[in-house]
Amino acid sequence: MIPIPKTGDYMVMQCLSALLVLVNGLLIAVNSGPVQAQGDVRHGVILQYHHVSDSAPASTRVTPKAFRRHMEILKEDGFNVWPLARLVAFLQQDKALPDKTVVITIDDAYLDVYQNAAPILNEFGYPFTLFVSTDPVDQKLRGFMSWDQLRELQKQGAQLANHTQSHLHLLRKLEGESESEWLARIEGELKQSEARIAEETGANWKYFAYPYGEVNERLLKKIQEWGFLGFGQQSGAVDKALLNSGIAPRFPFNEHYVDEKAFRLKAASLPLPIAKESSEPIVWSKPAKPQLKLTLTAVNGALTCFASDQGEINVVKTADKEFTIQSDTAIPVGRSRYNCTMPVAGQQGRYHWYSKTWIRKRDDGSWYRE
Ligand SMILES: [Zn+2]
Known part of the structure; x- marks a missing residue:
């Protein structure tokens, strides 16, 4: 199977x-x-x-x-x-x-x-x-x-x-x-x-x-x-x-x-209007709070991000249209994600949506069980 x-x-x-x-x-x-x-x-x-x-x-x-x-x-x-x-x-x-x-x-x-x-x-x-x-x-x-x-x-x-x-x-x-x-x-x-x-x-x-x-x-x-x-x-x-x-x-x-x-x-x-993304590695084998850095082409409202099992996480505006997104606590072992949304200008109830996947192995470098 x-x-x-x-x-x-x-x-x-x-x-x-x-x-x-x-x-x-x-x-x-x-x-x-x-x-x-x-x-x-x-x-x-x-x-x-x-x-x-x-x-x-x-x-x-x-x-x-x-x-x-x-x-x-x-x-x-x-x-x-x-x-x-x-x-x-x-x-x-x-x-x-x-x-x-x-x-x-x-x-x-x-x-x-x-x-x-x-x-x-x-x-x-x-x-x-x-x-x-x-x-x-x-x-x-x-x-x-x-x-x-x-x-x-x-x-x-x-x-x-x-x-x-x-x-x-x-x-x-x-x-x-x-x-x-x-x-x-x-x-x-x-x-x-x-x-x-x-x-x-x-x-x-x-x-x-x-x-x-x-x-x-x-x-x-x-x-x-x-x-x-x-x-x-x-x-x-x-x-x-x-x-x-x-x-x-x-x-x-x-x-x-x-x-x-x-x-x-x-x-x-x-889609989130991303001009540039620079983020840390996808795969980790130690406790990590990976940073996701996004530069947007337009900002229409609040960029709000959530991490799997953590609720809302930190979004820091580092420059005009530039944001650093980072969880408050280490991402869990296994697959997890940051999900980010921003309201669409002039269209109530619609959102730009972007998600980034992280993978964390066990601390000894071995793979988690499915
Ligand atoms: Zn499949």
């Missing part, structure tokens, strides 16, 4: 209401939902789910009822639900897209997604992306989709993308493994899973979602050298810069984060 992510840490046509999307050589019409007055924005929001089930662990599931409610809210609130590839293309080409554009992504290819989420997505006519770890599918493990089921969803409009072969913890080196051996192993994982998806479905997007959202600076660069577009599990809206950062943000949802008001806030969020 692959390890199950524990903490949940865990894409216009100006005048058409249907999109034609090229999937695996087939032109597929996908309903983009109601078309809004065209905005002139260059950002969107990517939503991330794992299980859609009444019985999977709360940290990695939303119930079918909660999932349906999220889809209803997207419709009620006039969101444009796009395929990931379309959002990526618009952002990379600096093309204006409508305000309130969201993308639905679901990781791991669980069978309950085929059984419970796909029929709802089909009903709403929403496109979606599945990030697939290929070993469990190849090994026909219980609880995972088969290649036949994945091909069926692909015909429904699902984009199939890469989530490694074995859903490993990318940063954990094997005993005695050198840096270059480690990188070669990870490169093999990504290229093999990409090849398996291409063999079985013809899809070859080179979009990659990090298992557990875990990455360090070295791997971030390598993922890009290998030609992949990386997607994380840290909150926030996405723009071109964030897309090209190696780890595009996605808002994760699980049973602890299904509240409707929070869902609306996240789905309607904008």
Whole structure:
């Protein structure tokens, strides 16, 4: 069995209401939902789910009822639900897209997604992306989709993308493994899973979602050298810069984060207008209060930041539009985050949203248990 992510840490046509999307050589019409007055924005929001089930662990599931409610809210609130590839293309080409554009992504290819989420997505006519770890599918493990089921969803409009072969913890080196051996192993994982998806479905997007959202600076660069577009599990809206950062943000949802008001806030969020970020290392093996330094292009109101399990943390304005963000107490062992928001000028109830992930190993340098 692959390890199950524990903490949940865990894409216009100006005048058409249907999109034609090229999937695996087939032109597929996908309903983009109601078309809004065209905005002139260059950002969107990517939503991330794992299980859609009444019985999977709360940290990695939303119930079918909660999932349906999220889809209803997207419709009620006039969101444009796009395929990931379309959002990526618009952002990379600096093309204006409508305000309130969201993308639905679901990781791991669980069978309950085929059984419970796909029929709802089909009903709403929403496109979606599945990030697939290929070993469990190849090994026909219980609880995972088969290649036949994945091909069926692909015909429904699902984009199939890469989530490694074995859903490993990318940063954990094997005993005695050198840096270059480690990188070669990870490169093999990504290229093999990409090849398996291409063999079985013809899809070859080179979009990659990090298992557990875990990455360090070295791997971030390598993922890009290998030609992949990386997607994380840290909150926030996405723009071109964030897309090209190696780890595009996605808002994760699980049973602890299904509240409707929070869902609306996240789905309607904008990226933080970051001119420059300089922060301390992602990975620590001692007690640390990492500093996140942000220079913004515009400041519209209070920048407010929270740390996992700590509540609100210190935000110090060090110069005009420059801020240093730091927790009051050491970050916990495991994965944690700083989440920062700032009100959007002239749009009450909407926020810029940015999140930074930290990873702290145990003090003896060993890895924490999942
Ligand atoms: Zn996963």
